[in-house]
Amino acid sequence: MEIPVMVGAGLVVIGVGLGIGRIGGSAMDAIARQPESYGKIQTAMLIAAALIEGIGFAALFAVS
Amino acid sequence: MQRKLSFKASLLFIFLIPFLSMAGGDTPKTDKKSEIKAYIQHHLQDSYDFSLFSYTTEDGSHKYIGAPLPVILWDNGLVVFASSKFHYGETLAEVDGNFYKLYHNKIYKTDALGTINYDDHQHPTNLKPLDLSITKGVVMILITALLMFFLFRGLARSYAQNKGIATGIGRFFEPIVLYIRDDIAIPNIGQKKHMRYMPFLLTVFFFVWFLNIFGLTPLGVNVTGNIAVTTALAIMTFLITNFTGTKDYWKHIFDPLGDSMPWYGKVPLYIILIPIEVLGVFIKPFSLLIRLYANMQAGHIVLMSLIGLMFIFKSWLGSPLSFGLAFAISLIEILVALLQAYIFTMLSALYFGFASEEHDHHDEAHAH
Numbered sequence: 260m261e262i263p264v265m266v267g268a269g270l271v272v273i274g275v276g277l278g279i280g281r282i283g284g285s286a287m288d289a290i291a292r293q294p295e296s297y298g299k300i301q302t303a304m305l306i307a308a309a310l311i312e313g314i315g316f317a318a319l320f321a322v323s
Numbered sequence: 324m325q326r327k328l329s330f331k332a333s334l335l336f337i338f339l340i341p342f343l344s345m346a347g348g349d350t351p352k353t354d355k356k357s358e359i360k361a362y363i364q365h366h367l368q369d370s371y372d373f374s375l376f377s378y379t380t381e382d383g384s385h386k387y388i389g390a391p392l393p394v395i396l397w398d399n400g401l402v403v404f405a406s407s408k409f410h411y412g413e414t415l416a417e418v419d420g421n422f423y424k425l426y427h428n429k430i431y432k433t434d435a436l437g438t439i440n441y442d443d444h445q446h447p448t449n450l451k452p453l454d455l456s457i458t459k460g461v462v463m464i465l466i467t468a469l470l471m472f473f474l475f476r477g478l479a480r481s482y483a484q485n486k487g488i489a490t491g492i493g494r495f496f497e498p499i500v501l502y503i504r505d506d507i508a509i510p511n512i513g514q515k516k517h518m519r520y521m522p523f524l525l526t527v528f529f530f531v532w533f534l535n536i537f538g539l540t541p542l543g544v545n546v547t548g549n550i551a552v553t554t555a556l557a558i559m560t561f562l563i564t565n566f567t568g569t570k571d572y573w574k575h576i577f578d579p580l581g582d583s584m585p586w587y588g589k590v591p592l593y594i595i596l597i598p599i600e601v602l603g604v605f606i607k608p609f610s611l612l613i614r615l616y617a618n619m620q621a622g623h624i625v626l627m628s629l630i631g632l633m634f635i636f637k638s639w640l641g642s643p644l645s646f647g648l649a650f651a652i653s654l655i656e657i658l659v660a661l662l663q664a665y666i667f668t669m670l671s672a673l674y675f676g677f678a679s680e681e682h683d684h685h686d687e688a689h690a691h
Contacts, residue, residue, distance in 0.1 A: 298506065302669070309666045313610045316617035 264322060271318035278311045359631035366627055367545055367620060368428050369460045371406040375543065387411055392462060396423070398432065398452035406456070423452070430454055460552065463544045467533045471526070503528055507669050511676040520675045523563060527556060528668040531615065535660030538619060539653065547663075548619035550612070557612035560671045565604070568678040575677075576600040607674055611667060618663050622656045 286304035374389030391407035408416035431449040
């Protein structure tokens with residue numbers, strides 16, 4: 260596999276990690292502020308994380 | 324007490340099977356790393372035999388433990404034979420004067436010597452008969468289907484007998500079913516129409532969940548990590564979404580701005596907008612299928628690689644390390660198995676919600 264493709268995939272995975280981390284962190288903040296809407300926040304967090312995760316997998320498949 | 328102990332011992336043995344199978348195939352010719360790689364590749368693929376593990380005997384011959392499965396081909400007529408004829412790819416299968424060879428996990432028609440012809444790109448040019456075989460994955464799908472059928476029919480009957488009160492295993496499944504109805508279907512699809520979609524949502528949730536869990540057992544199946552299976556599931560979501568789509572759903576795709584703008588304002592925007600919206604219709608199920616496939620595939624690769632570490636380290640340090648890591652990843656995989664089933668159901672419900680809503684609040688329609 261060519262090196263640029265691998266580096267690119269690595270960059271994508273870094274971006275995905277940052278993105279999911281931010282979603283998780285923001286969800287934590289939101290839950291801390293409004294513990295009563297825990298369920299709704301968690302659902303929205305999971306959906307957003309899953310959507311971003313798809314891009315990460317797409318990058319991994321470009322490499323493999 | 325004695326029975327309990329022997330049960331635990333047999334359970335331990337069952338969980339050791341994948342480790343035993345890794346310990347097999349010990350040939351000094353190739354190096355360990357590529358051997359482990361090949362083993363993982365082999366595990367990820369579907370196979371024509373229900374093989375549990377294999378090992379090499381003292382005299383160098385391979386022993387396989389497992390059961391053969393029927394191979395069904397359409398080659399100018401139905402050809403049916405047991406996959407034991409291939410001897411795990413080591414020999415040709417001869418049926419009525421035709422020869423079939425298992426090459427890179429695909430069946431090709433060959434001459435009596437089993438010659439495979441290649442084109443310029445090293446792809447075989449041999450004839451490939453239409454393959455309808457009952458493979459390992461198909462067996463697992465059938466087992467899961469039967470399990471679900473008897474489980475949930477039994478539950479329905481017990482509910483009828485006990486006047487709607489859950490008993491036995493129903494106490495475990497009732498909260499899950501209710502969760503899918505109250506927290507997935509109703510918020511996304513709406514009170515009015517959710518019952519239309521509940522059968523599909525429940526079926527797909529339990530199907531994906533059970534198959535994910537089966538993938539973690541030492542049976543060594545990888546059904547939801549097979550792109551054909553997830554594609555079939557995503558196509559179902561796609562068809563249901565588009566066939567139950569309301570007028571508003573289609574209007575949102577082909578006329579998203581509605582009456583908010585005169586037609587000469589809409590034309591330049593629609594040149595970009597409509598292709599994006601139409602692409603979105605296909606990207607939604609595509610992302611569903613890639614997500615489930617890639618998650619399960621990645622989980623299996625990580626787990627197998629960690630077990631493979633043991634054979635790369637070759638020291639007393641390797642075994643506890645790889646066992647500990649594999650154990651931790653297994654626990655995470657149990658969570659991922661549930662999470663992926665949940666995400667698949669959740670996103671399907673979300674797409675059904677887009678398709679079935681009849682709205683006049685256009686600002687919300689653009690939120691996705």
